[in-house]
Amino acid sequence: MGRSPCCEKQHTNKGAWTREEDERLINHIKLHGEGCWRSLPKAAGLLRCGKSCRLRWINYLRPDLKRGNFTEEEDELIINLHSLLGNKWSSIAARLPGRTDNEIKNYWNTHIKRKLCSRGIDPHTHRPLGSVPSTNKTSNNNSRSSSNSNNSNVNRFQLETKESVTALMQVPANIDNGAESAADSNGSSGLSSEEVFPQINLELSIGIPFPSCQRSQFSSVNLNQSPPQQQQQQQQKRVSYQLFRPTMPDVCLCYGLDFQKNHACSCRVITTL
DNA sequence: AAAACTTACAACCGCTTTCGC
DNA sequence: TGCGAAAGCGGTTGTAAGTTT
Numbered sequence: 001m002g003r004s005p006c007c008e009k010q011h012t013n014k015g016a017w018t019r020e021e022d023e024r025l026i027n028h029i030k031l032h033g034e035g036c037w038r039s040l041p042k043a044a045g046l047l048r049c050g051k052s053c054r055l056r057w058i059n060y061l062r063p064d065l066k067r068g069n070f071t072e073e074e075d076e077l078i079i080n081l082h083s084l085l086g087n088k089w090s091s092i093a094a095r096l097p098g099r100t101d102n103e104i105k106n107y108w109n110t111h112i113k114r115k116l117c118s119r120g121i122d123p124h125t126h127r128p129l130g131s132v133p134s135t136n137k138t139s140n141n142n143s144r145s146s147s148n149s150n151n152s153n154v155n156r157f158q159l160e161t162k163e164s165v166t167a168l169m170q171v172p173a174n175i176d177n178g179a180e181s182a183a184d185s186n187g188s189s190g191l192s193s194e195e196v197f198p199q200i201n202l203e204l205s206i207g208i209p210f211p212s213c214q215r216s217q218f219s220s221v222n223l224n225q226s227p228p229q230q231q232q233q234q235q236q237k238r239v240s241y242q243l244f245r246p247t248m249p250d251v252c253l254c255y256g257l258d259f260q261k262n263h264a265c266s267c268r269v270i271t272t273l
Numbered sequence: 274a275a276a277a278c279t280t281a282c283a284a285c286c287g288c289t290t291t292c293g294c
Numbered sequence: 295t296g297c298g299a300a301a302g303c304g305g306t307t308g309t310a311a312g313t314t315t
Contacts, residue, residue: 014284014285015284015285015308015309016283016284016309017284036300037300037301038299038301050300050301051285051300051301051302052284054301055284055285056283059282059284060283060284087304087305088304089303089304090302090303090304102282102283102284102304103282105304105305106281106282106283107281107282109281110280110282
């Protein structure tokens with residue numbers, strides 16, 4: 001029935017990895033690939049849990065990791081992605097080549113939170129500090145707690161869909177203002193979200209899933225009926241959208257933002273935003 | 274110079290999701 | 295189909311390094 005346990009914890013090392021352990025792990029993965037973490041420690045001659053090996057490899061030893069300080073562009077991208085995705089560090093990391101979820105999470109907690117606070121922005125809500133929070137909090141606080149609580153999938157969908165719609169509205173606005181993020185321009189000016197984006201009601205509440213995510217459902221990004229100037233603007237937006245999903249094919253944004261995993265969006269409609 | 278405090282980040286823990294039996 | 299282990303993920307902790315007093 002099932003599988004045998006992953007490791008015998010009483011025979012495993014803990015704490016900081018030694019250089020020798022690192023080398024063993026690197027050599028083993030070079031020879032055999034990432035394969036099965038469960039059997040890796042034994043095969044590599046390591047007294048470590050497979051889970052620990054995986055973490056060490058992913059967060060520190062992988063050759064494609066980009067070490068060193070985050071750039072200003074990466075900062076802004078993380079802030080924007082966090083405003084869209086909340087604390088979904090792995091999803092954020094997937095859009096920053098060479099960075100790991102753990103690294104981004106640590107960086108967020110040590111640098112970006114402070115940076116946003118100094119700009120007068122609440123790092124949880126991406127709203128100006130002191131503004132009245134929505135009663136229906138966004139997913140920054142619900143990424144885990146909602147699944148722990150008795151909230152149904154419908155409730156989770158409502159929250160995430162609300163967030164995705166807000167995101168759809170916010171992203172083009174950011175891009176029209178150049179590299180400045182919505183949070184940035186919002187915070188530095190001291191204006192409320194509603195003042196910056198008068199067409200957006202951030203208290204919007206959505207209850208029923210879209211039957212499918214079609215371009216026409218997001219009127220602000222409907223290219224077909226746009227005059228040439230608008231089309232030019234939207235072409236810029238489309239290019240800039242790629243920043244947020246550089247590895248994604250040109251598919252529905254909901255899909256690109258992983259909503260299909262939560263059944264919030266089951267479509268794979270090809271769309272040009 | 275050293276103690277106290279702060280910061281940064283690697284690693285661990287516990288939970289959820291996925292998947293093999 | 296259900297159970298249980300593996301994998302994956304996000305929150306938290308431990309501690310080394312840096313800074314201040």
